[in-house]
Amino acid sequence: MLHVLTLAFIFFTAHANQIKPRLVQIPGGELKPFWIAPTDITGEQEKIRIPPFHAMNLPVTNSEYVDFVRANPKWRKSKIKRIFADPSYLEQFASDLRLKKEIHPRAPVTYVSWFAARAYCESHGLRLPSLAEWEYLGAASETKADASEDPDYLARLIEWYNKPPGSGPVPPVGRGKPNYYGLYDLHGLIWEWIEDFNSSLISGESRTNGSIERELVCAAGSLAGGNKENYPAFMRFAFRSSLKGTSTIRNLGFRCVKGERNE
Amino acid sequence: MSKRKSLLALALVLAVTCGADQKNKASAPEFKGESVYNIETIWLDPSGKEIRLADFHGKKILMTMIYTHCQYTCPLMIAKLKEIETDLKKKGVRNYKIVLASFDHERDNPRRVAEYLKERKINREPWTMLSPRSAADVRELAAVLGITYAKEKEGGFAHSNRLVYLDKEGVPRKALDGVKADHKDLVAFMANDRK
Numbered sequence: 001m002l003h004v005l006t007l008a009f010i011f012f013t014a015h016a017n018q019i020k021p022r023l024v025q026i027p028g029g030e031l032k033p034f035w036i037a038p039t040d041i042t043g044e045q046e047k048i049r050i051p052p053f054h055a056m057n058l059p060v061t062n063s064e065y066v067d068f069v070r071a072n073p074k075w076r077k078s079k080i081k082r083i084f085a086d087p088s089y090l091e092q093f094a095s096d097l098r099l100k101k102e103i104h105p106r107a108p109v110t111y112v113s114w115f116a117a118r119a120y121c122e123s124h125g126l127r128l129p130s131l132a133e134w135e136y137l138g139a140a141s142e143t144k145a146d147a148s149e150d151p152d153y154l155a156r157l158i159e160w161y162n163k164p165p166g167s168g169p170v171p172p173v174g175r176g177k178p179n180y181y182g183l184y185d186l187h188g189l190i191w192e193w194i195e196d197f198n199s200s201l202i203s204g205e206s207r208t209n210g211s212i213e214r215e216l217v218c219a220a221g222s223l224a225g226g227n228k229e230n231y232p233a234f235m236r237f238a239f240r241s242s243l244k245g246t247s248t249i250r251n252l253g254f255r256c257v258k259g260e261r262n263e
Numbered sequence: 264m265s266k267r268k269s270l271l272a273l274a275l276v277l278a279v280t281c282g283a284d285q286k287n288k289a290s291a292p293e294f295k296g297e298s299v300y301n302i303e304t305i306w307l308d309p310s311g312k313e314i315r316l317a318d319f320h321g322k323k324i325l326m327t328m329i330y331t332h333c334q335y336t337c338p339l340m341i342a343k344l345k346e347i348e349t350d351l352k353k354k355g356v357r358n359y360k361i362v363l364a365s366f367d368h369e370r371d372n373p374r375r376v377a378e379y380l381k382e383r384k385i386n387r388e389p390w391t392m393l394s395p396r397s398a399a400d401v402r403e404l405a406a407v408l409g410i411t412y413a414k415e416k417e418g419g420f421a422h423s424n425r426l427v428y429l430d431k432e433g434v435p436r437k438a439l440d441g442v443k444a445d446h447k448d449l450v451a452f453m454a455n456d457r458k
Contacts, residue, residue: 245406
């Protein structure tokens with residue numbers, strides 16, 4: 001009896017500390033991108049208008065993903081088509097519907113490809129955030145909507161980016177502090193997929209292309225007008241342009257958003 | 264004994280259901296895991312007919328993405344494809360399609376695309392051009408083909424120029440990057456590929 005009570009107590013406290021997943025309303029605004037559309041040769045810092053949208057307060061977790069593959073067998077580990085994901089897809093799963101012992105159900109789901117992340121969001125009537133939307137969310141610190149020029153904030157991000165990824169299981173979501181909008185884990189836990197991950201022309205493939213090179217020179221020239229201090233954002237760009245739609249990585253997950261598509 | 268009997272019954276049920284399962288599988292087309300035919304999105308051909316990539320099953324495909332308002336590299340890409348067409352003819356390759364897919368779901372549609380093909384004198388076999396029904400479908404196809412692009416403020420697209428060869432099963436086998444790349448190897452590969 002005592003055991004049952006203790007268990008119940010542990011269960012209750014564990015739950016009390018859990019942040020419930022929900023969609024958070026994000027006010028519209030402007031984003032000062034450090035990257036500039038490849039054809040813009042004026043060198044002037046342009047701004048991107050972000051219409052209001054809704055975003056998940058937490059990344060999608062392993063247990064939420066189990067529910068998804070239960071309802072959508074096509075996306076199970078044993079059923080996935082190679083064109084949609086690399087062989088390490090759902091590496092943290094022991095079988096189609098079960099996680100490995102050491103994996104936390106509330107850890108963010110990782111080892112998911114872009115195709116899979118997209119299908120998950122779609123199954124909930126949602127979509128992946130665009131590059132501009134994600135950067136808009138990611139620019140927020142705990143206290144400011146736009147901390148992209150705050151040296152302390154940027155230094156903290158760089159510290160995380162420089163930490164070698166651990167080899168143990170990924171920790172659960174929602175353990176840190178929420179940002180200005182009430183979103184958790186945009187930085188510091190995992191990287192996240194975006195809808196237009198393949199929009200960067202600075203990739204290995206495009207380098208062999210003469211005309212793109214010309215465009216690249218324009219882009220590189222006007223980069224000087226951007227925010228050079230935002231080194232973390234450059235690192236995110238480099239990371240994203242190394243991805244393929246099928247990539248599945250230990251520390252790459254996703255969250256979904258709601259609202260009209262915006263690229 | 265009764266336990267054994269029930270096990271037997273269970274085995275029988277399993278055998279029957281598994282058999283039924285296999286039957287179902289045979290009726291639905293099952294493509295190779297690496298095949299682009301697994302994409303189920305619908306595009307429109309120049310006559311307005313709905314097309315799935317799987318409709319090209321059994322034909323070799325040369326595929327790339329362009330858009331009809333494109334001023335710079337798209338005409339060069341088409342010139343490149345015409346050269347490849349000539350060389351494939353010399354090698355006796357016949358059963359193939361050249362499929363252009365559009366980036367531009369807002370301005371390209373079957374009518375516009377049909378005009379464009381006519382202007383470029385490629386409104387004939389083995390050419391066709393597909394119009395997208397949504398921006399999401401464009402993003403998906405580009406991801407599958409390994410093409411990167413970004414929409415520009417003026418409504419155009421900055422994009423990589425990649426040509427992908429898909430075999431008769433829809434599996435991407437070879438790519439050519441850039442409008443000036445040498446296509447000799449690609450043509451030889453296509454000519455020798457029995458898949």
